[in-house]
Amino acid sequence: MELKYAIIGTGAIGGYYGGKLALAGHDVHFLYHSEYDYVKEHGLDVKSVNGDFHLNNMNLYNNTADMPKCDVVFVCLKTTQNHQLQEMLTPIIKEDTIIMLIQNGLGFEEELSASFPNVTIAGGMAFICSSRVSPGHIVHADYGALTTAYLNNKYDHAVADQIKADFEGAGVPYTQGDDLKTFRWRKLVWNIPYNGLTVVLRTTTDKLMNDKASRQLVTELMEETVAGARACGANIKDDFVQKMLHNTDKMEPYAPSMRLDYDNHRAMEIKGIYSNPIAMAKEAGFYMKKVEMLEQQLKFIQQNEY
Amino acid sequence: MELKYAIIGTGAIGGYYGGKLALAGHDVHFLYHSEYDYVKEHGLDVKSVNGDFHLNNMNLYNNTADMPKCDVVFVCLKTTQNHQLQEMLTPIIKEDTIIMLIQNGLGFEEELSASFPNVTIAGGMAFICSSRVSPGHIVHADYGALTTAYLNNKYDHAVADQIKADFEGAGVPYTQGDDLKTFRWRKLVWNIPYNGLTVVLRTTTDKLMNDKASRQLVTELMEETVAGARACGANIKDDFVQKMLHNTDKMEPYAPSMRLDYDNHRAMEIKGIYSNPIAMAKEAGFYMKKVEMLEQQLKFIQQNEY
Numbered sequence: 001m002e003l004k005y006a007i008i009g010t011g012a013i014g015g016y017y018g019g020k021l022a023l024a025g026h027d028v029h030f031l032y033h034s035e036y037d038y039v040k041e042h043g044l045d046v047k048s049v050n051g052d053f054h055l056n057n058m059n060l061y062n063n064t065a066d067m068p069k070c071d072v073v074f075v076c077l078k079t080t081q082n083h084q085l086q087e088m089l090t091p092i093i094k095e096d097t098i099i100m101l102i103q104n105g106l107g108f109e110e111e112l113s114a115s116f117p118n119v120t121i122a123g124g125m126a127f128i129c130s131s132r133v134s135p136g137h138i139v140h141a142d143y144g145a146l147t148t149a150y151l152n153n154k155y156d157h158a159v160a161d162q163i164k165a166d167f168e169g170a171g172v173p174y175t176q177g178d179d180l181k182t183f184r185w186r187k188l189v190w191n192i193p194y195n196g197l198t199v200v201l202r203t204t205t206d207k208l209m210n211d212k213a214s215r216q217l218v219t220e221l222m223e224e225t226v227a228g229a230r231a232c233g234a235n236i237k238d239d240f241v242q243k244m245l246h247n248t249d250k251m252e253p254y255a256p257s258m259r260l261d262y263d264n265h266r267a268m269e270i271k272g273i274y275s276n277p278i279a280m281a282k283e284a285g286f287y288m289k290k291v292e293m294l295e296q297q298l299k300f301i302q303q304n305e306y
Numbered sequence: 307m308e309l310k311y312a313i314i315g316t317g318a319i320g321g322y323y324g325g326k327l328a329l330a331g332h333d334v335h336f337l338y339h340s341e342y343d344y345v346k347e348h349g350l351d352v353k354s355v356n357g358d359f360h361l362n363n364m365n366l367y368n369n370t371a372d373m374p375k376c377d378v379v380f381v382c383l384k385t386t387q388n389h390q391l392q393e394m395l396t397p398i399i400k401e402d403t404i405i406m407l408i409q410n411g412l413g414f415e416e417e418l419s420a421s422f423p424n425v426t427i428a429g430g431m432a433f434i435c436s437s438r439v440s441p442g443h444i445v446h447a448d449y450g451a452l453t454t455a456y457l458n459n460k461y462d463h464a465v466a467d468q469i470k471a472d473f474e475g476a477g478v479p480y481t482q483g484d485d486l487k488t489f490r491w492r493k494l495v496w497n498i499p500y501n502g503l504t505v506v507l508r509t510t511t512d513k514l515m516n517d518k519a520s521r522q523l524v525t526e527l528m529e530e531t532v533a534g535a536r537a538c539g540a541n542i543k544d545d546f547v548q549k550m551l552h553n554t555d556k557m558e559p560y561a562p563s564m565r566l567d568y569d570n571h572r573a574m575e576i577k578g579i580y581s582n583p584i585a586m587a588k589e590a591g592f593y594m595k596k597v598e599m600l601e602q603q604l605k606f607i608q609q610n611e612y
Contacts, residue, residue: 201603214603217599289595293596294599
């Protein structure tokens with residue numbers, strides 16, 4: 001089965017995953033915004049720990065109205081742009097299209113499903129260190145696996161298997177599970193402490209881990225998130241927090257995406273990483289108090305420093 | 307009764323209150339550190355909303371070993387220096403000396419009482435906007451009342467009355483109450499949100515009040531503090547939080563003392579304003595969770611940015 005893929009938002013994430021698929025010979029259609037002219041002329045350059053590559057003659061667009069209808073649409077925009085999705089995606093959606101949100105945070109698959117009630121929707125968790133260093137230039141420094149699951153576990157198995165086969169054939173480790181909620185919450189256990197605290201305290205993961213007070217706070221934020229996740233029915237094991245701390249101890253000093261957004265005065269993904277999870281946990285009976293304080297501080301910063 | 311007064315730490319607070327007593331003709335002995343030479347030569351200059359004044363020929367010292375024993379010792383140092391108090395105060399203490407801590411935060415009178423078990427100890431809450439703008443120069447911009455109470459309510463009433471009379475005669479509104487714990491906690495209801503948040507969010511009181519998220523956080527920090535205070539047996543009325551918010555709304559944009567300490571890379575008074583109250587409330591059965599998060603963030607900042 002030959003699938004037609006769309007990459008909506010070709011940045012560090014979309015450029016890497018879409019680039020890998022295109023490099024392996026698949027039919028990939030890339031939506032660009034500000035970098036359109038540059039990439040049209042020079043192509044896309046990816047420096048990757050798994051081997052550098054360069055793409056020319058890509059299927060490039062700067063408007064979805066010009067794109068063909070696709071079988072699989074990967075949304076790799078910042079979630080702060082998700083209010084545009086309904087209008088943006090409509091031209092490329094057909095009856096059996098799958099939309100996969102490769103984004104951070106909770107609740108967006110459900111939101112999108114309200115806009116496209118008959119379309120199959122999935123979430124993709126990218127475990128990757130990748131950055132767009134200049135127009136048309138991506139550096140993929142580490143990791144790269146994609147973990148996915150379908151909203152309400154409703155999907156066409158043959159197509160899902162083909163997507164998995166295409167990624168694996170292109171050299172991308174790909175896991176498909178059946179519990180989107182658990183996957184999303186697990187990622188939040190890492191994202192909630194490190195994204196917000198590196199912004200509020202203008203620091204990086206290593207400094208948070210090496211200071212007694214902030215390490216304690218990181219741990220408590222993770223534990224609150226696990227408690228919120230479990231209240232919502234997500235399945236998180238008892239040793240998960242210790243594992244996340246341990247993994248972060250071994251990482252290079254790291255500025256998470258929200259810190260990069262802050263440094264570049266881009267809107268921060270507060271809604272998906274904080275407001276939605278806090279509201280869902282509260283609704284389910286658990287009040288993530290310190291997580292909420294981080295949300296309040298980030299909202300202040302976004303409102304007052306931007 | 308002629309009382310001999312000592313001012314230990316002649317900054318914005320000690321300089322103003324000691325200066326007012328000296329101006330009114332009382333016998334006041336001032337301990338200076340870095341400004342000693344300047345004030346010896348030029349005197350102390352106070353620009354005050356209640357009338358400017360200048361003092362020459364003050365009783366100046368740069369070491370308590372050279373000072374006379376005093377009847378009333380006002381400690382106006384930052385509490386970050388309180389570990390020096392036992393050694394510093396010993397030369398000027400006699401059997402019936404009263405030591406009054408005109409400082410921020412909770413627990414220091416009790417600590418000092420362990421060092422001087424037979425001495426009368428009091429706490430003074432200064433409600434004043436006063437700053438040291440350069441050596442020997444103080445600007446007193448607003449307010450000025452002193453609210454005091456004696457530790458365990460044990461004191462010589464004749465001396466206490468004389469202190470009150472001396473201050474009132476010198477033009478300082480002076481209240482003496484009988485519940486030090488309540489006074490200290492009431493002041494914390496203001497100090498806890500505004501001191502820490504203006505540092506962590508690099509802002510001022512007005513901006514915190516005008517932003518929806520931070521105003522909510524300020525309110526919650528106040529409510530947590532009231533709950534902690536009540537767990538410890540302090541007496542705080544139901545409308546106190548609304549009053550504090552209302553008063554702050556009416557204030558000029560303000561950078562509290564901890565923000566000034568941060569800006570000038572002076573140690574912050576984290577112990578008295580956060581760690582001690584948190585520990586006392588926890589001991590009494592109430593966990594001030596968001597207040598503790600602020601403490602953790604401030605400790606990180608002090609450890610990593612200084």
